[in-house]
Amino acid sequence: xxxxxxxxxxxxxxxxxxxxxxxxxxxxxxxxxxxxxxxxxxxxxxxxxxxxxxxxxxxxxxxxxxxxxxxxxxxxxxxxxxxxxxxxxxxxxxxxxxxxxxxxxxxxxxxxxxxxxxxxxxxxxxxxxxxxxxxxxxxxxxxxxxxxxxxxxxxxxxxxxxxxxxxxxxxxxxxxxxxxxxxxxxxxxxxxxxxxxxxxxxxxxxxxxxxxxxxxxxxxxxxxxxxxxxxxxxxxxxxxxxxxxxxxxxxxxxxxxxxxxxxxxxxxxxxxxxxxxxxxxxxxxxxxxxxxxxxxxxxxxxxxxxxxxxxxxxxxxxxxxxxxxxxxxxxxxxxxxxxxxxxxxxxxxxxxxxxxxxxxxxxxxxxxxxxxxxxxxxxxxxxxxxxxxxxxxxxxxxxxxxxxxxxxxxxxxxxxx
Numbered sequence: 001x002x003x004x005x006x007x008x009x010x011x012x013x014x015x016x017x018x019x020x021x022x023x024x025x026x027x028x029x030x031x032x033x034x035x036x037x038x039x040x041x042x043x044x045x046x047x048x049x050x051x052x053x054x055x056x057x058x059x060x061x062x063x064x065x066x067x068x069x070x071x072x073x074x075x076x077x078x079x080x081x082x083x084x085x086x087x088x089x090x091x092x093x094x095x096x097x098x099x100x101x102x103x104x105x106x107x108x109x110x111x112x113x114x115x116x117x118x119x120x121x122x123x124x125x126x127x128x129x130x131x132x133x134x135x136x137x138x139x140x141x142x143x144x145x146x147x148x149x150x151x152x153x154x155x156x157x158x159x160x161x162x163x164x165x166x167x168x169x170x171x172x173x174x175x176x177x178x179x180x181x182x183x184x185x186x187x188x189x190x191x192x193x194x195x196x197x198x199x200x201x202x203x204x205x206x207x208x209x210x211x212x213x214x215x216x217x218x219x220x221x222x223x224x225x226x227x228x229x230x231x232x233x234x235x236x237x238x239x240x241x242x243x244x245x246x247x248x249x250x251x252x253x254x255x256x257x258x259x260x261x262x263x264x265x266x267x268x269x270x271x272x273x274x275x276x277x278x279x280x281x282x283x284x285x286x287x288x289x290x291x292x293x294x295x296x297x298x299x300x301x302x303x304x305x306x307x308x309x310x311x312x313x314x315x316x317x318x319x320x321x322x323x324x325x326x327x328x329x330x331x332x333x334x335x336x337x338x339x340x341x342x343x344x345x346x347x348x349x350x351x352x353x354x355x356x357x358x359x360x361x362x363x364x365x366x367x368x369x370x371x372x373x374x375x376x377x378x379x380x381x382x383x384x385x386x387x388x389x390x391x392x393x394x395x396x397x398x399x400x401x402x403x404x405x406x407x408x409x410x411x412x413x414x415x416x417x
Contacts, residue, residue: 001024001025001026002025002026002146002147002334003025003026003027003028003144003145003146004020004025004026004027004028004145004146004147004148004149004329005027005028005030005141005142005144005145005147005148005149006027006028006029006030006148006149006151006300007030007133007138007148007149007150007151007152007157008030008031008150008151008152008153008300008303009029009030009031009033009038009114009117009118009151010044010110010114010151010152010153010301010318011047011110011113011114011301011315011318011319011322012151012300012301012302012318012319012321012322013029013149013151013152013300013322014029014114014117014118014121015056015057015060015062015117015318015319015322015323016149016151016300016322016325016326017029017121017126018060018062018117018120018121018124019060019322019323019326020326020329021121021124021125021126022060022061023326023330025329026127027121027126027127028126028127028128028129028145029118029121029126029127029128029129030129030130030131030133031118031128031129031130031131032130032131032132032133032152033130034118034130035114035115035116035118035119036115038110038111038114038115038118039111039112039115039216040111040273041111041273042273042274042275042276043109043110043111043179043181043215043273043274043275043276044110044111044114044276045110045276045309045314045315046107046179046209046211046222046224046309046312046314047107047108047109047110047213047314047315048072048105048106048107048197048211048213048312048315049105049106049107049108049315049316049319050101050103050105050316050392050393051101051102051103051104051105051393052316052320052393052394053315053316053319053320053393054066054103054105054106054319056319056320056322056323057319059323062117062120064113064116064120065106065108065112065113065116065214066106068214069106069107069108069213069214070106070107070195070212070213070214070219071104071105071106071195072101072104072105072106072107072195072196072197072211072212073100073101073104073194073195073196074098074099074100074101074191074194074195074196074197074389075098075099075101075105075196075197075199075388075389075392076096076097076098076099076188076191076196076197076198076199077095077096077097077098077099077199077201077375077378077385077388078093078095078096078198078199078200078201078257078259079093079094079095079096079200079201079203079375080092080093080094080200080201080202080203080256080257081093081094082094082203093259095375095376095378095379096379097378097379097385098191098194098196098385098389099378099382099385099386099387099388099389099390100382100385100386100389101389101390101392101393102386102390102393103393105197105392105393106214107211107212107213107214107222108213108214109181109213109214109215109216109220110315111215111216111273112214112215112216132155133152133157134156134157135156135157135159135160135291135292136292138150138157138291138295138297139291139292139293139295142291142293142295142296142297143293143295146336146337147298147329147337148295148296148297148298149297149298149299149300149325150289150297150298150299150300150303151299151300151301151303152303153301153302153303153306157289157303158285158303160289160290160291160297160299161285161286161287161288161289161299161303161304162285162286163283163284163285163286164284164285164286167284167354167357168281168282168283168284169361170281170282170283170361170364171281172229172281173229173279173280173281173308174228174229174281174282174308174364175206175207175226175227175228175229175279175308175310175364176206176225176226176227176228176229176233176234176236176237176277176279177224177225177226177227177276177277177278177279177309178224178225178227178233178236178245178248178249178275178276178277179222179223179224179225179275179276179277180222180223180224180245180246180249180269180274180275181213181215181220181221181222181223181269181270181271181274181275182220182221182222182223182246182264182267182268182269182270182274183217183218183220183221183267183268183269183270184264184266184267184268185210185221185223185263185264185266185267186262186263186264186265186266187263188259188263195212197209197210197211197312197392198210198211198260200257200260202256202257203366204228204231205227205228205231205232205233205256206225206226206227206228206231206233207225207226207310208223208224208225208226208252208253208256208257208260209222209223209224209226209312210222210223210224210260211224215270215271215274216270216271217270217271220270221267223249223253223264223267224309225249225252226308226309226310229279232252232255232256233252235248235252236248236277237277239277242269242272242273242274242275243269245275245277246267246268246269246275250264250267280306280308282306282307282308282357282360282361282364283306284304284305284306284357285299285303285304285305285306286299286304287299287304287342287343287345287346288339288342288343288346296338296339296342298325298337298342298345298346299346300318300321300322300325301317301318301321301322302314302317302318304346305317305321305349305350305353305356305357307356307357307360307361308360308361308364310360310363310364311356311359311360311363311392311395312392313356313360313392313395316356316392316393317352317353317356320349320352320353321349321353324345324348324349324352325345325349327348328341328344328345328348329345352396355395355396355398355399356395358395358398358399358403359391359395359398359402362402362403368405369405370405370408370409371402371408373408373409373412374388374401374402374408374411374412375388377412377415377416381415381416383415384412384415387401
């Protein structure tokens with residue numbers, strides 16, 4: 001029985017650990033927190049998982065919350081009209097539409113999911129080590145395992161994986177991030193029965209995403225501001241009090257997106273840990289890390305491909321990476337997990353991840369005219385809205401109609417005559 005060490009208990013690490021466990025591997029999982037500490041701690045993300053990623057969980061039989069979490073059937077895009085927040089009611093939307101998803105999406109607070117998965121891993125006989133690992137710890141442990149994987153995307157361990165400049169066009173954060181989990185938010189009055197992720201764009205300022213989720217206290221909504229650094233949304237760095245964080249979030253909604261603010265008259269935080277703020281530079285790293293002793297470790301998910309969350313791909317990419325690595329590990333049989341295999345395992349995942357990175361980096365930049373034409377036409381032609389929405393599940397499709405002006409124009413012409 002091959003022995004595998006996984007460091008980091010997020011979406012990718014736990015999904016991979018449970019998958020390997022199911023295949024008969026002897027798995028040790030290192031986490032810097034217990035399940036109870038995760039469950040009672042601060043929110044970690046704004047996860048919204050689309051159908052392909054959810055299917056990876058179904059395939060492993062670990063979709064424990066699927067019947068409880070809201071079923072997200074659509075993805076809406078609203079664009080504030082220029083200067084609309086300065087008008088008498090500030091309600092003008094230059095663009096407003098909803099695309100329908102072919103398969104529903106879901107969001108489960110990672111405090112719920114990771115705590116539950118960690119307990120399941122231990123109940124199934126997995127070796128769970130509660131310890132914050134440093135490089136020196138890995139150097140000690142790695143020689144005792146056939147393969148060591150690093151899925152902890154922050155801290156010292158990430159420094160083992162060098163930045164791939166050819167795949168990382170940004171060297172600084174492109175957005176300032178601020179998250180609030182709330183109860184009491186009302187539905188969009190124009191679509192009261194449709195659960196949807198709402199993408200609200202304020203040109204030159206930033207974006208607000210609103211999504212239904214399942215949290216520790218039941219159904220909730222996530223309010224997620226992405227502000228252009230140095231702009232009017234970049235005000236959360238000094239906010240430490242959760243209630244002040246929510247009040248700031250709502251005040252910015254009132255100023256820039258009053259149609260969303262109108263739903264929040266009864267909004268209140270789900271819990272004291274229901275806020276999060278930060279920023280990071282989107283980065284692709286080399287997948288193989290070298291330990292001081294010469295041992296090798298393989299980076300997983302956002303350790304090696306960290307995209308800005310503007311396209312909502314973090315947990316989706318983590319699930320897809322775990323599924324891809326699981327296949328590569330099982331196919332390896334008894335052969336050594338050497339550097340060539342590690343690079344090949346990453347390259348296989350990159351075939352999917354490259355589309356996420358390209359799309360995300362494109363969405364961080366001001367949109368070119370042909371993209372504005374697509375987003376505008378989606379308000380008039382439902383198949384365009386639906387295709388854009390389903391690109392969140394399969395970003396590779398954007399290659400066919402989104403990036404290149406000629407392809408975009410040909411696509412629009414094919415639908416408009």
